[in-house]
Each structure stands twice: as structure tokens, then as C-alpha cells.
Amino acid sequence: MTHRSSMVRTAIAITAIGALFSLAGCSGSQGATELDPEADVTITWWTGQSDEAQKLLEGMAGEFEELHPNVTIDISPGASSTEELLQKLSAGFAGSSYPNISYAFGAWASELESSQRTLDITEQVADPEVAWDEFSEAARATVQPTGEAIIGFPALVDNISLIYNKTVFDAAGVDYPTEEWTWAEFRDAAKKLTNPANETYGYAYSVSGSEETTWQFWPHLWQNGGEILSEDQSTAAFASEEGVEALEFLRQMAVDDKSIYLDQTDTKFAQLFAADRIGMMTSGPWQLWDLGVAGTDYGVTMLPGTDGDHQTVSGPDIWALFDTQDVNENYWSVELMKWLTASEQDLRWNVAYGNLPLRASEIDTPEFQEQVAALPGLDIMAQNNENATNARPTVSGYVGLSEAVGNAISQVLQGQGTPEEALKAAAEKADRSLSGD
Structure with a gap:
């Protein structure tokens, strides 16, 4: 992941890949149909990251596993570069083999939703504890590309x-x-x-x-x-x-x-x-x-x-969630992303890495102010997320x-x-x- 985000990197042939998406139905092997939060489960997570960023997320995945011993996280970059994730996802959709969670540029959101493989988490993020309104309007709009289903969580936010x-x-x-x-x-x-x-x-x-x-x-x-x-x-x-x-x-x-x-x-x-x-x-x-x-x-x-x-x-990137036809996997995918995007964890992920915080509530924290001391003006840019009220189209x-x-x-x-x-x-x-x- 680079700090430049997907704002200036949307020129990927997503139109052609859309044809693959349209061919992908919702077939696949049926997993658990009744929720059992205590059941052993493995979550596949494609991070789209490399080097230090990947190590940070691997460490956080390990923390989550310690908190929830029944959960195993199969974490990897998913592809040799973030740009290649979309093509790999489309191939996985066609072959009914795809991850539970993948990093994605915001520009891909509509294409991902049209695959009919994404997980609609509208009900889950309505929980007041998720504090959904702490994300910028542009970030919330990007993970709700058609204005209907919410297909994931914000992963990275920025603005000019x-x-x-x-x-x-x-x-x-x-x-x-x-x-x-x-x-x-x-x-x-x-x-x-x-x-x-x-x-x-x-x-x-x-x-x-x-x-x-x-x-x-x-x-x-x-x-x-x-x-x-x-x-x-x-x-x-x-x-x-x-x-x-x-x-x-x-x-x-x-x-x-x-x-x-x-x-x-x-x-x-x-x-x-x-x-x-x-x-x-x-x-x-x-x-x-x-x-x-x-x-x-x-x-x-x-x-x-x-x-x-x-x-x-703004050019928000997202954590896209996919329905693997297993209610236990779907449940823990959402729980993992709720945990990762909570302020406590985001301070140790985006903020520690030098990105803007995902949530407005993080701006006044000592952790973010420490980054501001190293990168003067970062606090102004974080406050400026309030002015990110429109999202670029993801069509x-x-x-x-x-x-x-x-x-x-x-x-x-x-x-x-x-x-x-x-x-x-x-x-x-x-x-x-x-x-x-």
C-alpha cells in the first residue's frame, strides 16, 4: 500500500473484468447454515500489503486469534501487487474460490458488488457500538456503491x-x-x-x-x-x-x-x-x-x-467482505473487520503506518499527535475529512x-x-x- 492510495490509480481495466463478474453466479459448496460462534473457523484475508504494512497486519491477525482461539486467520498479500487483486478476485469468483476479506481500491466497489459475491453488512454496522458515523461520508459512500448494500469497511482514507x-x-x-x-x-x-x-x-x-x-x-x-x-x-x-x-x-x-x-x-x-x-x-x-x-x-x-x-x-480504499456461504465464516469476517477498524486498533495500524486515521475520534489521541509532530499538517488533513462529503463514482x-x-x-x-x-x-x-x- 502506498500513501497515494487509489485516488490516482484507477486506470485499471475493470470494464473487461466486469464481464467475468457477470458470469459468476452464486454457486459453490455450502458451509455452515446455522451460526455457532464457538465453532472452529478459518478466515482467508488478502491484505494487498507488503513489507512493513504486511507485518503490522500479520501481528494484528495474531492478536485477534489470541482473543478468539477458535478463529484461524489465513493472512497473505493475496497477490504480488494491490493492483493485481481485482483480476485474481474475478478469477476466484469464476472458480468459486475466493477469500472472506480482501483489500480493494474504492474504484472497484461497484464491480465487486455486481459479482453477487459480496456480503451485505448493513444490519451489522447499524449497531451503535460500530460508530459507523465516525467514518467520513465519502468513505461510507464508497462501501455502499449503489446506495443499497454495504459491502465492507473503510480501509484507508485520505483527501486533498x-x-x-x-x-x-x-x-x-x-x-x-x-x-x-x-x-x-x-x-x-x-x-x-x-x-x-x-x-x-x-x-x-x-x-x-x-x-x-x-x-x-x-x-x-x-x-x-x-x-x-x-x-x-x-x-x-x-x-x-x-x-x-x-x-x-x-x-x-x-x-x-x-x-x-x-x-x-x-x-x-x-x-x-x-x-x-x-x-x-x-x-x-x-x-x-x-x-x-x-x-x-x-x-x-x-x-x-x-x-x-x-x-x-477523497479516494477511500476498502476491506471488501465476501459471502462464502458459511455463516460462521461470514460472522467472524465481520467481527475481524469491526475489531480492526475500531479506534484502538486503527491507531496501531493506519496511524502507526503514517496514514490518516479512519475515525474522527482518533484525531485528539496521543498516538496521532505523535505522528503530527513528525508530519506537520497531518492533523489538518485529518480534520479535512469532514469536507469529504462526496465520493468519486465507482461505476x-x-x-x-x-x-x-x-x-x-x-x-x-x-x-x-x-x-x-x-x-x-x-x-x-x-x-x-x-x-x-
Whole structure:
């Protein structure tokens, strides 16, 4: 697992794999049909992790086994990389041999549910002791991809916040951003921070056309009142008046103000920020360690807002649960994930590993504050999960939609075409992807 999460790694051929899912019925050998919590049971858990992260989870699996001697946990990464888990799962569905629990990128959630193999845990998480509402709205929505069944627990949460370079701000004599900033104030500061003489830019934006390009656009769209998809999730809705207005704002900064460094690589902008050549970037917790190593003097705050709306975008990953037709296995799969995602354990898993805490209740704990001391700004990013109120679509056509939107944004920011024309053309491509063409 990397701190970059699945936000910028959704370009996996899930559409083709969806065909395999549709062929997989619910056949398979029948296990226990009456619950006996004391019965011996083996749970297969694919973690999608490696190295230190895998060792942490193996240790926690051992703890759970000590607490429940009748439970044996067969824990493994599941595949040589997290990206390969989806294909391995689909093959397992076809052969009626699949794990009880698997790590999964949030982008896969709809595909997993359509396999008809997932376990619906809606009733179990309604238990007040689970404290389901402590997870961010985006995380809860991701594990409930169609708005009906809840197919797992949040595994990792993150978001993008505004990171600013204090050295660049001080040199330009510009006041630091605040939590009340508007996008107009953001644009004004970016112009003041831009200095062609020493090739310093106020802001940076990816024009690679990847998901890095696309997901940075969603907060602008949402804050303007726009939506990515129609209500039934069958057609694109981003080429709206709100979408055009959002892209026009970025176009003005890039083309008219020339205050944005346009990054073709997705990675160079962070290096330039660390080297005091860029004043602001919108990014997530995965950047903080590198900034600390570089000795960059930085600060973190919420994204600028529109009419007081400061919502951000999040890329939650999940622990997907699967129905193995054995009620004892299903019971202990849920119990294991309830235990793992409880605050006490999450502090020793996500927080200890340097990720954001899954639950808002962990922010004030000594364990998390210790991480904040090592990674300043991590606490602001954790608080910013409250602004993660929308989830990116998990429909199979999202990959094609993302590519279409990313290319449209890239063209417009480089002075090619208008936002209205570019988004209209992107919507037509997206609709073809969403319909399976």
C-alpha cells in the first residue's frame, strides 16, 4: 500500500473484468447454515500489503486469534501487487474460490458488488457500538456503491488539502492562506506569488490527462453545485454550467494569469514545490514525508471554498467482505473487520503506518499527535475529512470518463479550446464509456 492510495490509480481495466463478474453466479459448496460462534473457523484475508504494512497486519491477525482461539486467520498479500487483486478476485469468483476479506481500491466497489459475491453488512454496522458515523461520508459512500448494500469497511482514507510554501509566500510578501479563503483570494495570491524572473509559480496543476488531472477538478465542480454523473449514474453530468464555470476559473489562472505551473509528469510539481519554486499545491498526506526530508517550510489548510463550501475529494480504499456461504465464516469476517477498524486498533495500524486515521475520534489521541509532530499538517488533513462529503463514482465506466475529462482539462489549460466545447466532447466520450461502448 502506498500513501497515494487509489485516488490516482484507477486506470485499471475493470470494464473487461466486469464481464467475468457477470458470469459468476452464486454457486459453490455450502458451509455452515446455522451460526455457532464457538465453532472452529478459518478466515482467508488478502491484505494487498507488503513489507512493513504486511507485518503490522500479520501481528494484528495474531492478536485477534489470541482473543478468539477458535478463529484461524489465513493472512497473505493475496497477490504480488494491490493492483493485481481485482483480476485474481474475478478469477476466484469464476472458480468459486475466493477469500472472506480482501483489500480493494474504492474504484472497484461497484464491480465487486455486481459479482453477487459480496456480503451485505448493513444490519451489522447499524449497531451503535460500530460508530459507523465516525467514518467520513465519502468513505461510507464508497462501501455502499449503489446506495443499497454495504459491502465492507473503510480501509484507508485520505483527501486533498491546500499545502503552501512559506518561503515563497514570505519572499512575495503575501499573507498565508486561511481556512476561510475563497477561490478568488487563492487566484489573487497565485498571481502575486508568480515571478517569471526566477521561474516561480503560484500554483501547479497536472496536464498529463491522468486521474491526477481529473480528481483535482472535482472539488471545483462540486463546490459550484455540479455533479459528475446523472442521478441514475448512467450518463455524464459534468458538462454543465457549473462544470464550465469551474474549468473556466482554472483556464483563467493558467492562460490569462500564467500563474500555474503545468506539469506533464504528475510528479515534477511536488519536487519544484519542495525546492521553493511553487507557492501552492493541492495534494494529500503522501506528500508530507518528502517535504520534511527536503526541509521545506510549509503549511497546510483546507481547500479554498465557494460560498462557504470547502469540500474536497477523497479516494477511500476498502476491506471488501465476501459471502462464502458459511455463516460462521461470514460472522467472524465481520467481527475481524469491526475489531480492526475500531479506534484502538486503527491507531496501531493506519496511524502507526503514517496514514490518516479512519475515525474522527482518533484525531485528539496521543498516538496521532505523535505522528503530527513528525508530519506537520497531518492533523489538518485529518480534520479535512469532514469536507469529504462526496465520493468519486465507482461505476465501471469511470476509467473512460476520467480519461475524457483529464484530456479536456489538459487541452483547455494549455490554451486549446474553450471549457464548454472541451467538456461537451468529453461528456460524449464518457457516455460511451458508461454505456459499455
